[in-house]
Amino acid sequence: MNLNIVVVGLSVTSSWGNGHATTYRALIEALARRGHHVTFLERDVAWYRQHRDLTKPSSWTVELYQSPKDVPRRFGKLIRDADLVMIGSYVPDGIAISEWITSQARGITAFYDIDTPVTLAKLDHGLDYLSAAMIPRFDLYLSFAGGPVPGMIEQRYGSPMARVLYCSADTEAYTPQQAQARWALGYLGTYSEDRQPVLEQLLLSPARTLSSAQFAVAGAQYPADIAWPGNVMRIEHLPPKQHPAFYAEQRFTLNATRADMRALGFSPSVRLFEAAACGTPVISDRWPGIETIFEPSREILLASTARDVIEILRDMPEERRRAIAESARRRVLTDHTSDQRARQLESYYAEAAARRRRKSARLPARRPMQVAEL
The missing domain is CATH 3.40.50.2000 (Glycogen Phosphorylase B;)
Structure with missing residues (x-):
């Protein structure tokens, strides 16, 4: 056909x-x-x-x-x-x-x-x-x-x-790359007013607490008056060809969901699949149906507060971090290509x-x- x-x-x-x-x-x-x-x-x-x-x-x-x-x-x-x-x-x-x-x-x-x-x-x-x-x-x-x-x-x-x-995820374009992790946690996404509180709570607040760690936010249209902590690198825009390299330089990446998507549920973003395809473990906010996309704690990490994120970044053993990333990538290859x-x-x-x-x-x-x- x-x-x-x-x-x-x-x-x-x-x-x-x-x-x-x-x-x-x-x-x-x-x-x-x-x-x-x-x-x-x-x-x-x-x-x-x-x-x-x-x-x-x-x-x-x-x-x-x-x-x-x-x-x-x-x-x-x-x-x-x-x-x-x-x-x-x-x-x-x-x-x-x-x-x-x-x-x-x-x-x-x-x-x-x-x-x-x-x-x-x-x-x-x-x-x-x-x-x-x-x-x-x-x-x-x-x-x-x-x-x-x-x-x-x-x-x-x-x-x-x-x-x-x-x-x-286009798994021919989004694949794991060898790179030294520069950032404890990163985020890739265009600014959205209703998503910004999630970014504030789950990335900017942990960055202020973990002042010796490095963080990154890449995406367009962020207002000039946002107060970025000194250990958060801002990248205005990354074309898709640079996404895999960006994910490779993060120990974890954040998935932050817009308010309408959280309310309706069952609405995964494209960045969720792309990051997992690149072998970067994902920390996500919570929304109905996320467990139908990735299995919590085994394929994805869920966070509700800044403390949840801080504990993951500070305390998770490297072996478990890698295991979560590998499990998520296998799930993408099985269900989400x-x-x-x-x-x-x-x-x-x-x-x-x-x-x-x-x-x-x-x-x-x-x-x-x-x-x-x-």
């Missing part, structure tokens, strides 16, 4: 200030390796244009467009003829583009929600990229949150088929296509729906 797939997403060309790019790259690279033809459509905006870090894809295609009107004008035939068309969360003018796609595409249509907890928390109050009325029009809703969440999307919002598609996500997507496509065939067989032919131009 070789599919022609079109993805309309926030960004695949730049990882600056977003986690979408590495998620898309891992999935698309895996799909391409499995023989599928993938075209990614991205709005050409200044802040990503200035920070592009994607080398030219070798076996899939990126197309940039300037406005929503370019989508039907330049890519209308591509989208109509595709086997699968996916539009992701946070796409500029996403509602208008989704309306056009779901009325014109002849193949399976999917909404790929890389921000499911945020989407569900704000959907009833209005979003720029998705409306509740659009959800039933997609054949498939791909959720970044698992557990009970896909069922809730079907029941509450009328999705005909909602399935979990977690992020993953990009190839496994590509296989999941293939199975969801087949399920949605079969569902559509059954539905079409029961319904009389309908006249084509007229839609307004974008």
Whole structure:
């Protein structure tokens, strides 16, 4: 089964200030390796244009467009003829583009929600990229949150088929590297106001207490008025190619979760899988469902307070630290690789296509729906 797939997403060309790019790259690279033809459509905006870090894809295609009107004008035939068309969360003018796609595409249509907890928390109050009325029009809703969440999307919002598609680690890119540990604890992530209290409690506070140890925080958009302890190195932005080396220089890495993700649960971040794939043990805040991703104490360490982190950094034997890292990496290789996500997507496509065939067989032919131009 070789599919022609079109993805309309926030960004695949730049990882600056977003986690979408590495998620898309891992999935698309895996799909391409499995023989599928993938075209990614991205709005050409200044802040990503200035920070592009994607080398030219070798076996899939990126197309940039300037406005929503370019989508039907330049890519209308591509989208109509595709086997699968996916539009992701946070796409500029996403509602208008989704309306056009779901009325014109002849193949399976999917909404790929890389921000499911945020989407569900704000959907009833209005979003720029998705409306509740659009959800039933997609054949498939791909959720970044698992557990009970896909069922809730079907029941509450009328999705005909909602399935979990977690992020993953591209284990060809994210592998252990030999390096001397520079930092007792590090963190990689863009600034978020609702995540900052977790970073304060689980990294900055321990750094103030363990003044002889070194810490690091890498990521964009942090306010200038944050008071960083003197033993915390700030790195403004790291392109994905430098992530494995950054993880290799940490004895432990921190996973800090946004408030909506903690509240909904079952919502692992891409950094969680990437760090574990690199063989760096993870200290994470607590949220419902984390035990379904990694086994606490054996594959991941959970912390609620600064004292929890301090005790781990100060007291954990090196043998146990390495054992946790190795167990987590094995779990990623077993359950959370990009190839496994590509296989999941293939199975969801087949399920949605079969569902559509059954539905079409029961319904009389309908006249084509007229839609307004974008």
